[in-house]
Amino acid sequence: MTIRYRIGATALIGLSASSALFAAEQELSLMLDWFVNPNHGPIIIAQEKGYFAEQGLEVTIQEPADPTMPPKLVAAGKIDLAISYQPNLTIDVAAGLPLIRSATLIATPLNTLMVMDESKITSPADLQGKKIGIAVAGTEEATVGTMLRHHGVAWEDVEIINVGWSLSASLASGKVDAIWGGLRNFETNQLKLENYEATAFFPEEHGVPAYDELVFVAHRDNHDRAALQAFNSALEQATTYIINHPDAAWEEFIAYSPDTLDNELNALAWQDTLTRFALRPAAIDLARYDQYAEFMFHHGIIDTLPKAVDYVPNLNQETP
Numbered sequence: 001m002t003i004r005y006r007i008g009a010t011a012l013i014g015l016s017a018s019s020a021l022f023a024a025e026q027e028l029s030l031m032l033d034w035f036v037n038p039n040h041g042p043i044i045i046a047q048e049k050g051y052f053a054e055q056g057l058e059v060t061i062q063e064p065a066d067p068t069m070p071p072k073l074v075a076a077g078k079i080d081l082a083i084s085y086q087p088n089l090t091i092d093v094a095a096g097l098p099l100i101r102s103a104t105l106i107a108t109p110l111n112t113l114m115v116m117d118e119s120k121i122t123s124p125a126d127l128q129g130k131k132i133g134i135a136v137a138g139t140e141e142a143t144v145g146t147m148l149r150h151h152g153v154a155w156e157d158v159e160i161i162n163v164g165w166s167l168s169a170s171l172a173s174g175k176v177d178a179i180w181g182g183l184r185n186f187e188t189n190q191l192k193l194e195n196y197e198a199t200a201f202f203p204e205e206h207g208v209p210a211y212d213e214l215v216f217v218a219h220r221d222n223h224d225r226a227a228l229q230a231f232n233s234a235l236e237q238a239t240t241y242i243i244n245h246p247d248a249a250w251e252e253f254i255a256y257s258p259d260t261l262d263n264e265l266n267a268l269a270w271q272d273t274l275t276r277f278a279l280r281p282a283a284i285d286l287a288r289y290d291q292y293a294e295f296m297f298h299h300g301i302i303d304t305l306p307k308a309v310d311y312v313p314n315l316n317q318e319t320p
Contacts, residue, residue: 102218
């Protein structure tokens with residue numbers, strides 16, 4: 001992290017120490033999990049409305065060439081902050097990466113198990129003997145398997161097909177009977193725009209512990225607590241503004257990059273994402289993180305069981 005003072009020494013005469021500190025502009029590099037989309041609303045609004053600047057921060061927002069890399073770049077000290085996912089963070093910490101969760105962006109799961117309405121599948125119980133498409137292999141046996149077992153269907157009784165990123169197309173074409181990984185704020189709207197009706201089964205309603213979909217991660221040992229506190233304050237201010245003024249916030253959001261953001265899909269996703277933003281990004285729930293880590297450990301996704309207290313610090317509480 002780099003601290004730059006934009007006022008000269010003579011300008012400091014007569015200023016209190018706190019005023020001089022506020023005049024400092026600290027650079028923070030933030031790498032997203034993907035290209036900018038409505039999931040990143042509070043970040044973009046904090047940037048566009050100057051909330052980061054009011055906190056003395058200059059935040060550089062980057063989009064990753066490889067979505068798997070941002071947490072690794074934080075762990076290597078190449079960037080200050082990255083967006084990741086609570087399950088991925090748990091996997092990374094269990095594998096020994098020096099990461100902490102510094103705030104939450106999306107406070108509910110977004111992943112769903114999705115089916116077409118015309119399929120007459122009304123419950124995960126109806127998926128016995130069916131084909132389920134996935135985008136990336138990894139945790140589906142634990143998550144989808146739990147949802148199926150919750151309804152009396154064995155994991156061995158379904159066929160898993162890796163369809164890459166063609167989730168919606170694979171479902172709409174009938175290549176698969178269901179997809180795992182379609183986001184409740186995007187894929188359902190994408191299908192609707194193509195005149196398809198789909199039903200989403202939410203994992204947290206079918207036996208899978210709830211988790212934070214998107215979180216900010218920082219380096220465990222090499223982070224600036226005050227800078228992260230300032231970042232979280234700006235983020236909370238932006239989230240409050242979005243909830244209070246969703247239509248005005250949408251216009252300011254798309255102004256960030258009109259060519260890529262101003263479209264019907266994003267407009268629908270924006271409305272469906274409003275209730276998912278973390279109203280208190282810095283708030284911590286250690287039990288929630290431990291519960292999901294235990295779920296992952298039980299299903300063999302991680303070999304060691306990290307404790308949330310070690311990677312979900314209270315940044316507002318000074319360490320001894």
